[in-house]
Amino acid sequence: WNETFPGMLKSHGYYTGHVGKWHSSAPCRRGEEFDFVESYYGHHWMKRDKKDVHDIHVTKANEEDAIKFLRTRPDKDQPFMLSVNFFAPHSDDEEPEQYFPQNSSMSLYKNITIPMAPSATEEAWKKMPNFFTEENEGRIRYHWRFNTTEKYQRMMKNYFRLVSEVDASSQAIVEELERQGVLNSTMVIFTTDNGMFLAEHGLAAKFFPHEESIRVPLIIRDPRMRKELVGTENDEFTLSVDLASTILGAAGIKQPARMQGRDISTLYRYTDADNAGAEPWRKEFFYEMPPLKLGENNVPSCQALVRKDFKLMWWPFYQQYQLFDLKNDPYEMNDLLAGVSMKNISALEYSDFEYLDVTVKMLRHMRRLHKSVL
16 A cells, blocks of 8 residues: 555645545555545445435535545645545446436436447447357346447436536536635546446447447646647557556656556656657557456456557457457457467468568567566
């Protein structure tokens, strides 16, 4: 814990808080790991304690507890760090309807039709590897949520309502920072831990290395940002491992050697001339979903080397590779290795396979990267 960013910030004099979802085996205690803790998740509607007569929505609770942290800080001159871990729009998996917005949001998206992605088709599902069966966890959850047109519309509208509620609560938190006069000395990061299949490839949930599953939003409001970059987008590869490095960098704390991330602020604080001589930003990354207790038939373990032009996937239990041309096939519908034997790489090198060079280079590099993280 002493080498996590909350632990290090606390040891360097920060007043630290955690609100919302804590999905870790590590303890999360007020006065121990954090100075302020309100932890809960799992359902969209809940009672704070047994005395409550009415339920409160989990997103509203996140908002209220975050503002409570900001207003009850004992020393307004003490630097602070607050993690607001929204549970929504994660599904309530114990309930058939899955998504339960606040009543005030039910008019949103009411009179529109939510479009389906080009890959949200039965054809796309049939193009998945043959070990993707009806017993696959993503397929099971697809049937929970999206297997009819009417169900898709109902679920997606409620899902988007939950997302809009997170937006509104985030705005309320930012406005509280502004009211307190600390917004322009505070870095705000909005992101999440995983993407989500919303019927693409005939799936729901996450797990797998397709774009819908591994791409996440990342919005940073940083007073140190160069003015001409405020409100712009950047398409460099940033990863979840970069968040701790970025937060510690903003606090002027050196990151531990075991941290693998990089300070994202170098992408928006400095010009190319300023960064001359620095290590170039990553052009690829290694992805891994390790085996789960659910079993390979339910959630196949997988690895991938992801670049902006190509993605190489590897399903180790089933000994199968897939290659996708992301520039020409952004929805990953056409596996370029379909029908190509990958059992003998040496033999492949003497074939006339069109994507031979990129396949062999990515395969060998992915193997090196995998060994480096073991």
